[in-house]
Amino acid sequence: MFALIGSEFAKLKRTLVPLVCIAAPLCAATFTLLFVLRLRGGEQWLNLLGEGAATWAFFLLPMSITALTILLAQIEHAPKMWTHLLSLPAPRSTIFAAKVVVAFGLTGVMSVIGYALIYAALWLGEFVKPGVQLVGDAQFDELALAFALMAAGAGLMIVVQLWAALRFRGFAIPLVMGIVGTFAALALASSVRGVLLPWFIPTYVLTLQQPSSQIAIWFGAVGGVVAAVAMVFHLGRQERFD
Amino acid sequence: MNWAISTEGLTRRFGDRTVVDGVSLSVPRGGVYGFLGPNGAGKTTTIRMLLGLIRPSSGSIQVLGRAMPRQRLAIARCVGAMVETPSLYDHLTARENLDQPRRVRGLPTSEIERVLSIVDLTGDSRRRVGGFSLGMRQRLGIARALLGRPELLILDEPTNGLDPAGIRDMRQLIRDLPSRDATSIMISSHLLAEVEQTASHVGLMFQGKLLAQSALTDFLALAGGRIEIGVRSAQKARQVLSEFSDGITLVDAERLSVTPHPKRTPDAATINARLVGAGLVVYEITSRPATLEDVFMKLTTDVA
Numbered sequence: 131m132f133a134l135i136g137s138e139f140a141k142l143k144r145t146l147v148p149l150v151c152i153a154a155p156l157c158a159a160t161f162t163l164l165f166v167l168r169l170r171g172g173e174q175w176l177n178l179l180g181e182g183a184a185t186w187a188f189f190l191l192p193m194s195i196t197a198l199t200i201l202l203a204q205i206e207h208a209p210k211m212w213t214h215l216l217s218l219p220a221p222r223s224t225i226f227a228a229k230v231v232v233a234f235g236l237t238g239v240m241s242v243i244g245y246a247l248i249y250a251a252l253w254l255g256e257f258v259k260p261g262v263q264l265v266g267d268a269q270f271d272e273l274a275l276a277f278a279l280m281a282a283g284a285g286l287m288i289v290v291q292l293w294a295a296l297r298f299r300g301f302a303i304p305l306v307m308g309i310v311g312t313f314a315a316l317a318l319a320s321s322v323r324g325v326l327l328p329w330f331i332p333t334y335v336l337t338l339q340q341p342s343s344q345i346a347i348w349f350g351a352v353g354g355v356v357a358a359v360a361m362v363f364h365l366g367r368q369e370r371f372d
Numbered sequence: 373m374n375w376a377i378s379t380e381g382l383t384r385r386f387g388d389r390t391v392v393d394g395v396s397l398s399v400p401r402g403g404v405y406g407f408l409g410p411n412g413a414g415k416t417t418t419i420r421m422l423l424g425l426i427r428p429s430s431g432s433i434q435v436l437g438r439a440m441p442r443q444r445l446a447i448a449r450c451v452g453a454m455v456e457t458p459s460l461y462d463h464l465t466a467r468e469n470l471d472q473p474r475r476v477r478g479l480p481t482s483e484i485e486r487v488l489s490i491v492d493l494t495g496d497s498r499r500r501v502g503g504f505s506l507g508m509r510q511r512l513g514i515a516r517a518l519l520g521r522p523e524l525l526i527l528d529e530p531t532n533g534l535d536p537a538g539i540r541d542m543r544q545l546i547r548d549l550p551s552r553d554a555t556s557i558m559i560s561s562h563l564l565a566e567v568e569q570t571a572s573h574v575g576l577m578f579q580g581k582l583l584a585q586s587a588l589t590d591f592l593a594l595a596g597g598r599i600e601i602g603v604r605s606a607q608k609a610r611q612v613l614s615e616f617s618d619g620i621t622l623v624d625a626e627r628l629s630v631t632p633h634p635k636r637t638p639d640a641a642t643i644n645a646r647l648v649g650a651g652l653v654v655y656e657i658t659s660r661p662a663t664l665e666d667v668f669m670k671l672t673t674d675v676a
């Protein structure tokens with residue numbers, strides 16, 4: 131299993147995966163920076179960090195997960211690698227389990243980068259725009275917790291996207307799912323609460339004070355693990371991928 | 373006998389189509405088994421079942437003395453395979469492509485050098501596979517199948533798409549393998565000409581059924597080959613030779629094709645003497661070995 135995970139990461143060399151892992155956090159940082167540059171005078175750290183976290187939860191996290199899972203699956207679909215992979219002396223389930231581990235791992239890496247770049251953007255904004263001042267507590271712990279919980283709550287979305295991306299040889303279905311899911315979540319944002327749409331779950335981190343939000347995050351995390359087990363079982367029994 | 377592969381009544385249906393129908397293979401250890409059949413005969417489907425990639429609808433499979441699919445992992449550790457055109461990661465180098473299965477098989481990195489040198493790709497091992505020619509890709513596919521010195525090598529159409537030089541190199545490679553690594557090899561193809569130079573045993577698939585299976589020599593004797601004769605007045609020559617064979621056909625006014633009778637037909641020299649003795653001008657006598665077409669025509673008409 132460790133050998134498989136190692137080789138999964140080794141395969142990502144020269145693919146678009148590292149680019150996505152940098153580009154998505156960079157987008158979040160850019161939005162945050164633009165927001166700071168529009169300010170005059172002082173502003174609370176808390177508000178600015180909230181902007182950054184919302185951009186991440188509502189848009190960049192689901193879109194980048196859509197992209198990453200499609201890329202992870204297409205690495206095997208494009209060269210019709212399944213015949214080779216599934217004839218290796220490794221249980222079929224571990225081949226797919228390794229993909230899940232890599233998808234979770236990449237989301238974690240992306241979240242860490244996103245966290246760091248948002249602070250970098252805020253400091254840069256304060257530095258280049260005369261008169262702007264960030265006031266109050268910098269909330270390092272709180273934002274770290276928020277990013278960690280968004281990644282955890284994204285578990286179900288990661289597995290659902292990965293499942294579709296691996297199941298179907300073409301990327302149209304997972305791509306449409308990801309886009310529709312993301313925009314459905316955006317549409318839900320201002321109105322409904324208590325919806326457990328996978329693409330919507332990470333946004334509950336923005337309202338974490340409410341107990342229902344905490345339950346939703348738990349649902350995303352635990353649901354991700356349960357869905358991963360189901361996915362590994364289902365794909366392990368599938369005969370043809372091409 | 374201890375077989376490398378033996379199947380009993382192996383059958384696979386897709387929907388209501390029976391693609392592999394009651395196939396009982398016996399692939400001997402230590403030899404090269406040519407698995408022949410025209411396009412769509414069911415060769416690849418059979419191989420997919422042997423590798424545990426798809427489940428049989430019925431029948432049983434033993435590979436290296438173990439049951440497939442129940443002991444797939446144990447079997448997979450001792451089997452190397454290349455199915456159809458090898459799938460490779462174009463964005464990785466040759467070496468990186470081999471590193472992935474090497475890790476999974478738990479082999480030392482020196483194994484990569486070994487297989488690269490067997491297929492003569494050491495010099496290109498740090499190039500990206502996306503820029504490889506078809507022949508190089510095919511060789512890299514073989515190298516990947518050779519990782520860990522498998523006891524059994526299963527190659528599905530390994531010369532597909534290769535040029536004559538590539539086919540010759542591949543043939544040499546396959547011929548050398550059993551002596552090098554004591555490997556049993558099963559190689560599928562739709563070209564007998566290719567298989568007869570490497571194989572010790574042959575099986576012929578047709579419309580999902582295994583029509584014949586035997587040592588190569590016995591197999592070719594099934595069709596018996598032909599004797600082709602160029603002679604002034606083929607018509608007259610046919611009358612002269614009629615006692616030797618029932619299967620004499622006129623190709624054109626000056627050419628005859630004789631299907632030898634196992635007892636009655638003499639060798640080419642005797643035929644020549646008889647024709648010359650009858651006052652005919654003979655300018656060519658050739659013994660043509662049986663081709664897949666001959667064996668094929670014979671076996672399929674026998675079936676029908």
Ligand SMILES: Nc1ncnc2c1ncn2[C@@H]1O[C@H](COP(=O)(O)OP(=O)(O)OP(=O)(O)O)[C@@H](O)[C@H]1O
Nearest residue numbers: 370386391409410411412413414415416417418562
């Ligand atoms: N997954 C599948 N679903 C339906 N039919 C299939 C499937 N796989 C193979 N077949 C059919 O089974 C038949 C045999 O195919 P197979 O690939 O085994 O032939 P083959 O002997 O390898 O031929 P070739 O020399 O062209 O490679 C074909 O008619 C093919 O259409």
Ligand SMILES: [Mg+2]
Nearest residue numbers: 415416528529
């Ligand atoms: Mg085939």
